[in-house]
Every structure is written in structure tokens, then in C-alpha cells.
Amino acid sequence: MIHVEDLRRIIIEDINSIPKKTESESVALLNAIGRVLSEDIVSDINIPTSSVSAMDGYALHSSGQNFQENCEFVCIGESIAGKPFDGVLGSGECVRIMTGAVIPENTDCVVMQENVQREETENKITIKLMKTQPLGNNIRREGEEVSKGLAVLKAGHCISVTDIPLLASVGCGSVNVYKPLKIAVFSTGDELREAGEVLQKGQIYDSNRPTVKALLQSFPVIINDYGIIKDNPDEISRILEKAASENDIVVTSGGVSVGDYDFLKDCVSKLGNIVQYKVALKPGKPFVFGHLGKARYFGLPGNPLSTTISATLFLLPAIYQYFGVTLPKLSVKAKLGNEIKRRSGRTELQRGFVEKDANNDWVVYTQFSQDSHRIYQLSQANAFVYLPAEKAEFEKEEYVEIFPLNGKFL
Missing domain, CATH: 3.90.105.10 (Molybdopterin biosynthesis moea protein, domain 2)
Structure with missing residues (x-):
């Protein structure tokens, strides 16, 4: 078996050997997120397109007069967003101005309204500065950003x-x-049924395909769904060939282990080649990366949790490599709220729940059942806890690396 980081490096180097995507298209701004x-x-x-005020207050013109405390100015108009003051300030004059409004051309300073004393008579409005104002204060100059x-x-x-x-x-x-990648997705297994169908004895709903498609939603891809394929080598081979000819990446779930009816690995070997089989990861050991013609193949485990982890670690980072983009994986350190004892030798991602303690420190708890088939606990978790392969025991309050789960934090 290969270690997780070694496999990630092999996949990225392999994708980098492919000519980068160059075809482009124009998309509306709000459809461009993730592209x-x-x-x-x-x-x-x-x-800004013009010099504007950074505050609600008064735009001042000095003409040699300084902006010392107790200086007085006569207000001769106003400037609001979308309706600039149409005039020129004289010495000792000002205009009322709102945040974002265009300042008169010969404005030297904007004073916040909280820093003036306003006096209003029948014919005149004057302001007195309550504190000294620096030249150019509260003005956002045209083009400064x-x-x-x-x-x-x-x-x-x-x-x-x-x-x-x-x-x-x-x-x-x-x-x-750049135009999106085309990704083929299908599941294999005689026991699988689509959500909404009536289950017979021994049957289960296919949760892996929806999981993969959900993980891909925010990525620059077109998903081509080939459905559920029966455990039949000829049919699996036919769909693999079709998918490989129509897509950049082929993603399957299930059928890559060592059971008598796990045909995908052999089918991929006959149609293309396998670059790597099995990874020292828990859960997610039965993972296949290979080639099908010009397409890359990701054979994810049949277990829903393993599918989620394998896709997150290996498939998702590879997608952006087609465009020459490397995005960092968000991780933070948190204290363990409980001890962990396990067998070393494989990198493990445990489900955890992280929250702030009384000292405002992140604390993560892994007191879920960590059996790989338990998807309810995955829904309850808000982070994965990354446990390196070489270490077996982790003490309470020891710091560990966590990967926050998308959608579980604001």
C-alpha cells in the first residue's frame, strides 16, 4: 500500500503531464463561481470612479485657512450619492456630504459630523470644528483602490x-x-437501487453516486451520470469504454475491492492501466487510480464514508490541476476532547465534532463510532480529524489537525 501523501503526489504529477485545458467560454458573472x-x-x-467621502459629515475648503479646532465654515449646499454638489467652494465654505458622495473638486478635507458643532439660523448654516482635522482626512481619492x-x-x-x-x-x-471538465459517474452493484424505489430484501439505496455528485457541484465540471451498472463484467466494460471516450475523468464507486463480484479493477486493467491500487488510509483502503485511454480513472470504495473521504483527498484536488490551479486545503489545529487509541500504519480520518471551549480554544471530540459503514455519524460530525499513519495513541488535550466540513460552519 502507498501512503496518502505519496498517492496525492502521484495523481497530481500524472494530471500535470496532461496538456492544460485551453478552450474557453463566456459565462454570466453569477455562473462563474468555482470556474x-x-x-x-x-x-x-x-x-472609486471619482474622489468621494468616506464618512457622513462636511466637505471643507480652506484656501489657506487651516482646520484647527474652533475654525468655522459656512454650509452652502449638499452632496449625496448619485447627486453631486454642482458648484465651487470658496474660502471658509463647506457642503453637507454623505458617505460615498462625490466631493467638490476643491475640497481639502471631510470632517465627520460627530466632530462639528452645527448652528442653524434662518438664513445661514455654520459649523465649528470640535477638533483639529488633518488635510485630506476622510477622502477616498479617485483610483486609489x-x-x-x-x-x-x-x-x-x-x-x-x-x-x-x-x-x-x-x-x-x-x-x-475555461470550459469545464466532463466527469462520468456511475455505481456498480446488483444490490443497488435508486432513492424513491421500493427495496426488496437484500437491496440498498445507492448513496455513493449522489454523494460524489454533491461533492462536485461547486467545481468546474459537467457531470455525466451513467446510473447503476449491474455486476456484469461485459456491461461494466462497455460502460467504462463509453464513459472514457466521452469524458475527461471517470469516477466509479464500489467494485474495486477483492470480492468475487468486484469486477471493476480487472475491467480497468484490460481496457487501460492501473497506476495505483490500495492506499494506507482508514477508511478508504480499496482505491484505484488509473488510465482509460485519455481519461483518468478514480475507483472509489463502495462504502459511503470511504467514498466521501477518498473523493475529498484525491479526486477534488485533481480537478483543478487540469487548469494548472492548486488550492490549499483548509485545516486548523484543535485540542482533543478525548483520548484516541488505535492501530498505527494507516492515515486515518475520524469523524469529529469541534466547538469552542470556555477559553475560546477549538476542541474536537471523536466519541462517535468510527466504523466505516456508519453514515449517520458522518452527518452529525462537522470536521474530519487527521491522524498520521505512524502514530497510534493521542492524549486528551493534545493538538491535532482537523479539516472543517463544508456547510457545517459559516
Whole structure:
């Protein structure tokens, strides 16, 4: 068996040997999340587009007058977002201004409304500064964040939700991204039925295919679902050939162990080649990575938890490598809320529940049953606890690495 990190390296190096995806398409901005930019995004405008106020207050013009405490200014108008002040300030004059409003051209300073004393008579509004104001205070200058012609995002950038404010602000209604990968997904097993069907004795619902498809939803892929395939070598081979000819990646679940009816490994060997079989991982030992023509093959275990872990560790990182993108895996350190004793020799991902303690430290508990068939406990967990292969015992309050589960944290 191969260690987890060695297998991850082999898969990434293998994917990197494939010519990178170059075909692109234009997609609407809100459909671009998770996609990879195929060209630089160059701003056609400055941000801010004009010099604007950073605060609600008063825009001041000095004309040689300083902004010392007790200085007085006469208010001659206002500037609000979308309706700039149409005029010129004279010496010792000011305008009422709101956050984001364009400042008059000869404004030297914006003073927060909390820092002035306002006096209003029938014919005049004046303000007195309650504290000294620095020159240029509270003014966001035109182009200080983004200047026209700047490449705000580079080709190869993976678009996330937090990129949308930037892209929308520079006027992008659509972006050019690489075309998605095509990924074939199917399950094997005579015992499997689709959710919603009536089960007969000895039958179970196929949970692996929905799991893989759910994991892939936010990735730059088109999922081609080939359904449930019976435990028949000829039919499995036929679907493998078809899927490999129509997709970049073929993903199966089940049928890669050593049982009498686990045919997938042999079928892949005959149609292509197996790069690696079995990994020192618990759960998830029966894993296959190989080639089917130009397609890459990921044979995931039949156990739902093992499928989730294997896809997360090996399949998902490989997808972005087709576009030359490497995204870091989010992990944090947490104290164990209980001791762990296990057999060493395999990397293990245990289900855990992590929360903050009274000292505001992260503490993770693994007091679920860690049997690999227990999917209810997976639903109850909010993190995986990463246990390295060489270590068997972990003490309570020892720090361990955890992988937060997507959707379980804000």
C-alpha cells in the first residue's frame, strides 16, 4: 500500500503531464463561481470612479485657512450619492456630504459630523470644528483602490464568492473561463437501487453516486451520470469504454475491492492501466487510480464514508490541476476532547465534532463510532480529524489537525 501523501503526489504529477485545458467560454458573472479565468480581467474604470467621502459629515475648503479646532465654515449646499454638489467652494465654505458622495473638486478635507458643532439660523448654516482635522482626512481619492488598466484578476484564478464584489464593481457582467471538465459517474452493484424505489430484501439505496455528485457541484465540471451498472463484467466494460471516450475523468464507486463480484479493477486493467491500487488510509483502503485511454480513472470504495473521504483527498484536488490551479486545503489545529487509541500504519480520518471551549480554544471530540459503514455519524460530525499513519495513541488535550466540513460552519 502507498501512503496518502505519496498517492496525492502521484495523481497530481500524472494530471500535470496532461496538456492544460485551453478552450474557453463566456459565462454570466453569477455562473462563474468555482470556474477558472482563461484571461486577465482588466479594469476599464478607476475605483472609486471619482474622489468621494468616506464618512457622513462636511466637505471643507480652506484656501489657506487651516482646520484647527474652533475654525468655522459656512454650509452652502449638499452632496449625496448619485447627486453631486454642482458648484465651487470658496474660502471658509463647506457642503453637507454623505458617505460615498462625490466631493467638490476643491475640497481639502471631510470632517465627520460627530466632530462639528452645527448652528442653524434662518438664513445661514455654520459649523465649528470640535477638533483639529488633518488635510485630506476622510477622502477616498479617485483610483486609489483600482486604477484604469489594472489587471485585477489574472488568468488561472479560481473565482470565488468574494471575487464577485470586485468583478461587479469594475463592470463585468460576464467573464471568460475555461470550459469545464466532463466527469462520468456511475455505481456498480446488483444490490443497488435508486432513492424513491421500493427495496426488496437484500437491496440498498445507492448513496455513493449522489454523494460524489454533491461533492462536485461547486467545481468546474459537467457531470455525466451513467446510473447503476449491474455486476456484469461485459456491461461494466462497455460502460467504462463509453464513459472514457466521452469524458475527461471517470469516477466509479464500489467494485474495486477483492470480492468475487468486484469486477471493476480487472475491467480497468484490460481496457487501460492501473497506476495505483490500495492506499494506507482508514477508511478508504480499496482505491484505484488509473488510465482509460485519455481519461483518468478514480475507483472509489463502495462504502459511503470511504467514498466521501477518498473523493475529498484525491479526486477534488485533481480537478483543478487540469487548469494548472492548486488550492490549499483548509485545516486548523484543535485540542482533543478525548483520548484516541488505535492501530498505527494507516492515515486515518475520524469523524469529529469541534466547538469552542470556555477559553475560546477549538476542541474536537471523536466519541462517535468510527466504523466505516456508519453514515449517520458522518452527518452529525462537522470536521474530519487527521491522524498520521505512524502514530497510534493521542492524549486528551493534545493538538491535532482537523479539516472543517463544508456547510457545517459559516
